[in-house]
Amino acid sequence: MNPPFWKKFFGPGLIGSLSATPFLLLMLFGFVAPLLCVVWFGLMPPKTFELLQAPTLENYRTIFEQTYFKSILWSLALAVATVIILLIICYPLAFAIAKIFRGGGYFITYAIVTSLFVSENIRLFGWVIGFMKNGVVGGTLAKYFDIQIDSLLYNIPVIILGMVYVYLPFMLFPLVLGIKMIPDPVREAAFDMGANRWQVFRKIDLPLSMPGVMIGSLLVFVLSIGAISEAKILGGQKVVTIASDIETEFTYAQNWPLGSALSTVFIALTMVVVFLTLSRFDLEKLLGKKSS
């Protein structure tokens, strides 16, 4: 006969359940409860601050009738562009850190980690000083080369530059770990059996480092789809991202229910993209732990 289910918690597993409690409480009150609040608030009548009213789909009608889809598409496009550019930039660098540099790899790692010590917004304002009219770039060109240029800010490429710059570590380090997992003899064996560099990359390196590629891409995607400062600080109001729409609803517009509904749509969308990608690329299978 199976012991009653509570035996599992109060028997030998008591210490285990007890030590899991802080984390459980944190997740419950710090993650699940606020999330449910947001979803529920999205169902409240517009421009109210009460949680105990009859639920309505009014806010969702507003979202689909107005042009919020534009900001969602902008966020999506910026995030996808950031992921693709970071993959192209980071893969060779990660490969060098993981397989080629010895001590140099650590130096690059520390240098990149150090940049994270400074707040993201301050670093972005640094770019503003660099790119504004008569800023570091424009001023240098004017003084020494007599070339007059206008401000380089407030356009889409500079927003993407900012995002690529800010999220680089989140792509680089998973890639380094992913590439480090490729056993050297496996690469040598492929080379030994006639494969050239490109074939080794396509048939060995890329598939075996896929876990790193996937984790890095998802991390950067999730972070950059919710990005707000890059578009605001570097992009002026050139593009409005969904995150900045949500912020507006909660602050200037004082329409918390609409903001909550937007958040709900946004979270659902991100989840769909992430889970679709995860199911498409089965991490376990990529690692060879499961048969096809």
Added chain:
Amino acid sequence: MDISTALPILEVKGITKRFGKFVAVDNVDFFIRDGEFFTLVGPSGSGKTTLLRMLVGMEKPSSGELKLRGNRINELAPNKRPTCMVFQSLALFPHMTVGKNVEFPMNIRGVKDSDRRTRAMELLTLLHLNPYRYYDKNVTQCSGGERQRVALARALAYDPDILFFDEPLSAIDAQLRKVLQKELKDIQRQTRKTFCYVTHSLEEAMVMSDRVAILRAGAIEQIGTPDKIYASPKNAFVAEFMGEVNLLSIVATEPGKATWEANLNRLPIHIPVDPTLESGAARKLLIRPESLRFLASGEVAGNSIPVRIINEFLLGSRIQYHVEVVPGCNLTVERLREERTTATEATLGWEITDSQILES
């Protein structure tokens, strides 16, 4: 065809490899005959892996020349050489099935899909892996022995002129290793490929090889057929490497006589007469465990010493005894099961002709 007269396929001339000041491989000369099973054997640190990596092209020799079928291949990258290596770790591709692993070299060469599959099936069958069961199996789910066979099938699919092996059997348990050794020899005979095997176990080398080269500190100590090396090891290093043998430290006194320096005790013994041996020269005396026997009372042998039997090990049809001559000096004796003795004190004897004088 007799392998011992086949032409050399690979010639190694004065190959040296230096890492900074350290000389890993020192001016090594040898050749491998077409179709033979050649084994490089040496303890760890003897430079055998470095030598192998130069032969397959993964390291560049500091000096010397490698010739494959008469053509210099020093500068040829591994993917341009018609040779292939089975790695110690096997280096199977973990993200591919058994079938795709075996097909990999053919895939690189651009062999047609259906031909590739047919050949992979043939190779799996040759290696006693049922192709219908294993073709779609993931390599990570295969057992150690199965993975060995997949690695060998993949190397054979490359159809190399020479197949190199870097101790692939070292991680396999003793029983399976014996089976796989014989299988490997079988495959070599069937495919008539040239195999060059690297191992630290002379026993393993003896079982499989047509010829064996023994490496010590980056240089070749002795090279020859297993028979030749077993019958006349060049020195004590080679003899000791062959496994359990008795090596006695002796100092020659007069022709046919010497003192055995057994842990501070000096015992006079008879040795084979060697006119080149000067009085006072220190040598090693090799006596195989099976050449030693317990004497019945009244029985006479070339040498006889009283000993104490301290241990007995049953090895199937034979029994091994550890006997103490003087405290701190033991000898190994191997007798047939029928000659088992239960005594604790005995007289140990051997014939002078059963002992060999070796340089230490």
